[in-house]
Amino acid sequence: MENKHILRRNVPTEALPDPVRSCFAAVPRGTEEIAAAELEALGITGGQVGRGGVAFTADRAGLYRANLWLRTASRVLVQLSVFPCTTPEELYGGVYAIDWVSLITPAMTLAVDCSLRDSNATHSGFVALKTKDAIVDRIREACGSRPNVDTAAPDVRINVHLHRNVCTVSLDSSGDPLDRRGYRLERNEAPLRETLAAAVVALTGWDGSIPLADPMCGSGTIPIEAALVAGRVAPGLQRSFGFQRWLDFDGRLWERLLKEADSCIRKLPLGLITGCDLDSRALKLASRNAAKAGFEGQLHFFHAALEEFQPEGDKGVIIINPPYGKRLGEEEALRELYCQIGDIMKKRCRGWTGYVLTGNLELAKYIGLKASRRFVLFNGAIECRLLKYELY
Numbered sequence: 001m002e003n004k005h006i007l008r009r010n011v012p013t014e015a016l017p018d019p020v021r022s023c024f025a026a027v028p029r030g031t032e033e034i035a036a037a038e039l040e041a042l043g044i045t046g047g048q049v050g051r052g053g054v055a056f057t058a059d060r061a062g063l064y065r066a067n068l069w070l071r072t073a074s075r076v077l078v079q080l081s082v083f084p085c086t087t088p089e090e091l092y093g094g095v096y097a098i099d100w101v102s103l104i105t106p107a108m109t110l111a112v113d114c115s116l117r118d119s120n121a122t123h124s125g126f127v128a129l130k131t132k133d134a135i136v137d138r139i140r141e142a143c144g145s146r147p148n149v150d151t152a153a154p155d156v157r158i159n160v161h162l163h164r165n166v167c168t169v170s171l172d173s174s175g176d177p178l179d180r181r182g183y184r185l186e187r188n189e190a191p192l193r194e195t196l197a198a199a200v201v202a203l204t205g206w207d208g209s210i211p212l213a214d215p216m217c218g219s220g221t222i223p224i225e226a227a228l229v230a231g232r233v234a235p236g237l238q239r240s241f242g243f244q245r246w247l248d249f250d251g252r253l254w255e256r257l258l259k260e261a262d263s264c265i266r267k268l269p270l271g272l273i274t275g276c277d278l279d280s281r282a283l284k285l286a287s288r289n290a291a292k293a294g295f296e297g298q299l300h301f302f303h304a305a306l307e308e309f310q311p312e313g314d315k316g317v318i319i320i321n322p323p324y325g326k327r328l329g330e331e332e333a334l335r336e337l338y339c340q341i342g343d344i345m346k347k348r349c350r351g352w353t354g355y356v357l358t359g360n361l362e363l364a365k366y367i368g369l370k371a372s373r374r375f376v377l378f379n380g381a382i383e384c385r386l387l388k389y390e391l392y
């Protein structure tokens with residue numbers, strides 16, 4: 001597999017202090033428990049599940065591993081400071097007190113992201129600006145010049161979160177969100193976010209030992225995320241991360257972790273994962289995305305309407321992510337499709353386990369089968385259900 005990592009070694013590795021860091025893996029709502037289990041599997045124990053993420057502690061290797069391997073997390077933050085904050089002055093003072101000079105030089109660039117909940121401050125742009133002012137003032141006073149802002153590709157991305165007038169300032173160790181694995185070449189109309197597709201695969205419990213089929217695969221996100229699991233491929237292997245631009249970046253450690261990840265990869269057995277769709281343009285995209293992800297010729301994509309779908313073998317997992325029908329009038333047309341999903345699962349997929357991910361609970365009723373489990377997930381702001389059907 002191709003690696004495109006910037007390997008920088010800024011200081012001799014033996015000189016790097018390696019304190020235990022308080023980290024937070026931010027995840028799509030509803031997938032917190034899965035991310036905690038993923039951390040455990042990486043040997044990072046004691047994660048605390050909270051709304052929208054998991055708090056954990058890690059050394060440098062743990063932090064790098066979390067970024068490289070977490071399938072459901074959208075970013076990993078490293079906490080710098082937590083302080084009460086009811087006024088702009090408290091915000092400025094709290095941010096100014098952080099030892100920025102050890103983290104950012106005047107030659108580097110920075111960006112500040114901000115999120116607010118139930119606090120006196122209500123304007124995220126203002127909070128981000130005040131935070132940036134405090135950081136650059138502190139560095140200018142110590143060094144005589146200040147770092148510039150680069151919102152698109154900064155060297156250091158800072159995250160400010162205000163909740164009930166408590167401010168948490170963190171470094172974003174991921175840089176670009178972790179759902180940007182690097183394999184998606186273009187976007188089709190309604191692609192599922194990679195992190196959510198990975199969460200869906202994890203919730204089905206599929207481990208690559210039986211076939212998996214997605215009869216409405218679109219650009220192939222679910223088959224590709226499944227392939228990454230079955231092929232034991234670290235989802236971050238094709239991209240770079242924010243921490244690679246930090247002053248304390250340990251290039252030797254990072255190279256070792258990449259080598260380790262490379263040595264885990266295995267080829268998929270033929271016929272393990274299939275995807276079908278009515279839209280040939282989306283299918284082309286699925287094949288190209290799969291090839292870019294390192295699975296050229298290992299996933300099978302077929303042009304087929306749902307009514308032609310017939311899985312091979314007597315057991316396996318089917319995952320369907322049908323259209324939700326956002327606009328008026330669309331919903332009515334989709335009722336028939338949802339009836340067809342129920343029909344086909346019942347008649348042609350005996351012995352398999354079916355899963356449907358939808359953001360439209362009214363339409364889900366037209367499937368007409370009794371779900372044995374329901375998982376609540378969020379696709380951005382849309383509340384979705386992953387419904388499980390035992391197809392005896």
Ligand SMILES: C[S@@+](CC[C@H](N)C(=O)[O-])C[C@H]1O[C@@H](n2cnc3c(N)ncnc32)[C@H](O)[C@@H]1O
Pocket residue numbers: 188190191192193215216217218219220221222276277278279282304305306307321322323324337
């Ligand atoms: C919500 S999108 C799936 C997105 C996909 N999970 C992805 O990540 O790109 C729904 C897909 O169902 C396909 N579709 C709609 N009606 C279909 C049918 N009758 N048979 C097969 N595919 C259909 C659409 O072409 C579309 O790609």
